[in-house]
Amino acid sequence: MKKQEGARITIKDIAKALNLSTATISRVLSNHPGISENTKKIVNDKVKEMGFALDPIASSFRSKKTKSIGVICPRIDIDFHSKVISGIEEYAYKQGYQITIFQSQDSYTKEKEIVHMLETSLAAGIIICPTLETKRYDHLSKLDKANIPLVVYDRANENLKANKVIINDFEASYNACSHLIQEGCKTLAHISGNQNVSIFKARLAGFKAALVDHNLPVHENLIRETENLSYEEGKAQAEILLQQQNTPDGIVCANDYTAAAALKVFRNSGFAIPEQVAIVGFSNYPIATIIEPQISTIDDSAYDMGLIAAKILIQQIEDKDMQVLDYQEIILKTKLIVRASSDSKKH
């Protein structure tokens, strides 16, 4: 009886065609040792000839291993996260892994739900940027027991023991502030992000430390917290700064949207940028080079962060037996990019 039209070609068909056992075919296909070069060749040839491909589902089912990496981020359509994911995808694809993406919408409940689902669906590993709400980490720590490797990126709380890929927000912000001081600023302001989030706390701390180290006063009234670092919030806070007695001559912003907003508010009020007020942003968004004057900023290497997160995750997936003893913590270098908004020489 002829094989039904359209039916899937299986390992059995290859075995039959070559008078070999399915075991041998399987071994060739997964590069097991102890197969003669000759059979390797004839099997591979036949596989190509018949256009055969392993059924990844059957394979996963039997081996209890998948090639699928779960990625959880607050939202995909935020520039930073989409760049990270782009880096993850590119590396993972080359290594034969697929990435499955989830948006937590910054909801802790949803994050837990997604993690649990990935656990039961046998994800090979998980890469996550935890929500702003996440304070407890049980759902993540228990992945260890389930033998699912985990990498946290960007928002890495110190209470969570896990592999981490982060940037040194403290240092980056310290450098940004020091740069403004070197440009001659004396009265410095900071437009900050949500202070419940470690990275924004670190940026504020770096800002303050730079002031202290350079013997400049910390003006608490010039430290303005925002919730989401949106352009609108930046505008509102910049307007408050404008009304202070001690108007700042330098502003370190926790992202480029708020930097753009501050720039606009101060320029519209007649301040020369950077002569009277110098401004530095954070993250190197596209707008930073489109705004006039162009905004000095910190390159946060989002793409690299994704690439490296994928790299250490896959390394752990494939070295599962060899017991990785310590969690890795990769701190990526940031780079201060000086542009017209803070560079008196260029202006």
Added chain:
Amino acid sequence: MKKQEGARITIKDIAKALNLSTATISRVLSNHPGISENTKKIVNDKVKEMGFALDPIASSFRSKKTKSIGVICPRIDIDFHSKVISGIEEYAYKQGYQITIFQSQDSYTKEKEIVHMLETSLAAGIIICPTLETKRYDHLSKLDKANIPLVVYDRANENLKANKVIINDFEASYNACSHLIQEGCKTLAHISGNQNVSIFKARLAGFKAALVDHNLPVHENLIRETENLSYEEGKAQAEILLQQQNTPDGIVCANDYTAAAALKVFRNSGFAIPEQVAIVGFSNYPIATIIEPQISTIDDSAYDMGLIAAKILIQQIEDKDMQVLDYQEIILKTKLIVRASSDSKKH
């Protein structure tokens, strides 16, 4: 003998605990008709009590169906695509589907490779924005035979028979141009995208049609094609426009980056915006409201596009039996957003 610690709970365990057959458990779990309310209840209770969840891999293996939607786009870290994907993810997640993401990097070869892989991995369906290089569509049309529903978004070639979610680029561009004409512009320019791509062809065609319909001349020397609609290319083309005898008093740009560039070039050369040159962009990028003056643009409803793509895909996945006869083509409404760059009244 006690069940081994850490071993997965299966349907069998539930069956044993309740003195029912695995078939019954399976039926309850997949909501089959013809199960008494009573057994439904005791099974569901036990399932909760034991913290059981179906093994999705085993389930897929057996039923030959997955809950995984493949999404292929040129790059994730492009604002438009990340918004579309965000929409896809949100809808799909609610319906119990996962999305697996791939970047084609605008390579036709890679696109084919990915599609083929999704075919063998039994994707429940595929959502794709084809590459700029894609001219042949065999790899996509044959998904029909494999019984994998397909939805194409944004770049939908007329040669490809498939479900499509697109915007009316012709109309959007026509409206943008007509708007400038109503504002009093007589000499209109267009900074266009790659003319091998249908949507950019349509935007140019819409631009021209508006001119013709309003009895204005089409100046071929004022139609400037770019490869990627980047800010830099926009600048270069704007500078060329500046040197023409017939300097334009209105520019329709195929995206907001080139619009921002044109705005900058013309303003730096002493032109008043919008009084001497009015400008309209396309896509409503974040920069459009940050640049000064703010840029008029077209809202391309990227998020909705993703949402709807997911919706019609899942509908087809679940109605597979009922033979969807025709391909759907959804054309989303666009909206002209008038801002200072083209609105003489507001200025």
Added chain:
DNA sequence: TTGTATGCGTTATCAT
């Protein structure tokens, strides 16, 4: 309404 039995395609164990 429920139970029995089979097999999906692959990998892994044990043999040879």
Added chain:
DNA sequence: ATGATAACGCATACAA
């Protein structure tokens, strides 16, 4: 170096 065969967890055809 290769073969025979069991087993993974579930869904379904068929039986009762």
